[in-house]
Amino acid sequence: MPVLNRLPWQLLWLTLALVWGSSFLWMKVALEAFHPMQVSTLRVVVAAMTLVLLALSLRQPLPRDRRTWALLSVCSFFLTALPFTAFVVAETRISSGLAAIGNAVTPIATVLFALLLLPSDRPTPRKLAAVGIGFGGVVLVAEPWATTGAPDLVGFLIAVLGGVSYGIGWTLNRRLLAGTEVPGLAHPTALMLTGAPMTIVALLVWSGIEGWQPLAPVDDASLLPALAAVAVLGVLGTGVAYILQFEVVRAVGPTVSATVTYFIPVVAVGLGFLVLHERLGLWQLVGAAIVIGAGLLIQGRRTRKPQAAPAA
Numbered sequence: 001m002p003v004l005n006r007l008p009w010q011l012l013w014l015t016l017a018l019v020w021g022s023s024f025l026w027m028k029v030a031l032e033a034f035h036p037m038q039v040s041t042l043r044v045v046v047a048a049m050t051l052v053l054l055a056l057s058l059r060q061p062l063p064r065d066r067r068t069w070a071l072l073s074v075c076s077f078f079l080t081a082l083p084f085t086a087f088v089v090a091e092t093r094i095s096s097g098l099a100a101i102g103n104a105v106t107p108i109a110t111v112l113f114a115l116l117l118l119p120s121d122r123p124t125p126r127k128l129a130a131v132g133i134g135f136g137g138v139v140l141v142a143e144p145w146a147t148t149g150a151p152d153l154v155g156f157l158i159a160v161l162g163g164v165s166y167g168i169g170w171t172l173n174r175r176l177l178a179g180t181e182v183p184g185l186a187h188p189t190a191l192m193l194t195g196a197p198m199t200i201v202a203l204l205v206w207s208g209i210e211g212w213q214p215l216a217p218v219d220d221a222s223l224l225p226a227l228a229a230v231a232v233l234g235v236l237g238t239g240v241a242y243i244l245q246f247e248v249v250r251a252v253g254p255t256v257s258a259t260v261t262y263f264i265p266v267v268a269v270g271l272g273f274l275v276l277h278e279r280l281g282l283w284q285l286v287g288a289a290i291v292i293g294a295g296l297l298i299q300g301r302r303t304r305k306p307q308a309a310p311a312a
Contacts, residue, residue: 009251016244017260021267023237024096024103025275026229027088033217033226036092037206039233040085041199046234048192051185054239060185062193071176072187073194078169080195085202086162093155095278100268101141101288102159106261107295108134109167117171130297137290143283151284188242262292 030039055062063069090099108131114121123131138160143150182190207214217223248260265288272278280288 009248012244012248012251013260016241016248017263018267019237019241019244020260021100021264022271023233024087024091024100024268025271026233026237027091027099028096028272028276029229030226030233031088031091032222033219034230035207035212035218036088037085037199037203038214038217039088039230040081041196041203042230043084043088043233043238044080044192044196044199046231047238048189048196050235050239051189051192051242054243055185055189058185060183060189062186062190063182068177068180068182069190069194071180072182072190074176075169075173076191076194077198078165078172080191081198081202083162083165083169084195085199086158086165090155090159090162093152094159095151095272095280096276097265097269097272097278097280098141098151098156098284099159099162100265101284101291102156102161103163103166104261104265104288104291104295105134105138105160105163106166107298108291109164110171111167111298113168113171114174117175127298130294133297134291134294137287137294140283140287140290142287143281146283149281151281184246185242192238259296262295265292 027039030042034042054060063072087099087103090102111123111127111131115123141151142153142156144153203214212218217226219226245260269278269280269288
């Protein structure tokens with residue numbers, strides 16, 4: 001975009017980290033009035049609408065063949081429907097900061113699933129060591145040895161599932177769409193368009209099982225702040241954030257752009273402390289530092305440009 005092209009990439013990078021890091025706060029606010037499935041569905045639908053409008057305004061054509069859309073749908077399940085749902089469900093049981101730490105396992109999961117799905121992409125000893133270190137950090141965060149005061153294990157594992165889902169999704173994206181060009185803004189737009197029906201179906205099924213109205217808020221008193229939070233999640237945290245990501249990648253490449261992933265938990269934990277008065281224990285802070293460090297070790301120096309990883 002012409003306006004963004006004139007701004008320093010460092011400013012765009014910092015804005016992107018703040019936007020994605022604050023997503024975990026907005027999810028917590030949205031949960032005050034909405035069911036988790038309502039939050040994830042509204043987020044994807046609003047993001048899809050935002051990206052379609054941006055794509056139309058920038059005259060960015062979308063894919064036209066069914067095969068590409070089918071492959072994008074597979075990737076979209078792991079890049080939109082599953083992680084967006086997992087993080088917001090996790091935040092019904094754990095703090096927003098802990099959910100963001102779960103997001104930080106994405107680089108570790110990417111290495112593991114690349115080993116399974118991309119035989120030609122052989123992991124280096126450094127990457128394998130980083131995976132082991134990162135797993136140790138996850139264990140420290142979960143604190144399974146503690147009888148009292150430990151985080152909700154189920155909630156944290158659901159957040160980890162969200163981070164793992166991103167790792168699966170981007171690995172599948174590399175394998176399934178190799179040789180298929182989906183340029184620029186068309187890629188995230190297509191992902192959101194295919195992810196929206198998935199979350200809508202899940203919303204209807206879940207509401208039918210539990211017996212609540214899929215479109216009715218669970219708490220009218222908190223409706224306005226929750227609606228504002230969902231709007232920010234969809235428009236800013238997903239739609240505009242992808243524009244910023246593409247601008248940073250264009251300016252300095254995907255390797256530098258991907259470093260934003262490691263600043264997201266810092267922003268989320270800070271906002272959780274300042275706004276929501278959340279507290280993390282010593283083991284959670286130490287474990288988070290180890291997980292983030294493992295991600296940085298995995299990244300290291302690369303001779304080829306990877307796909308920039310997403311965030312919440």
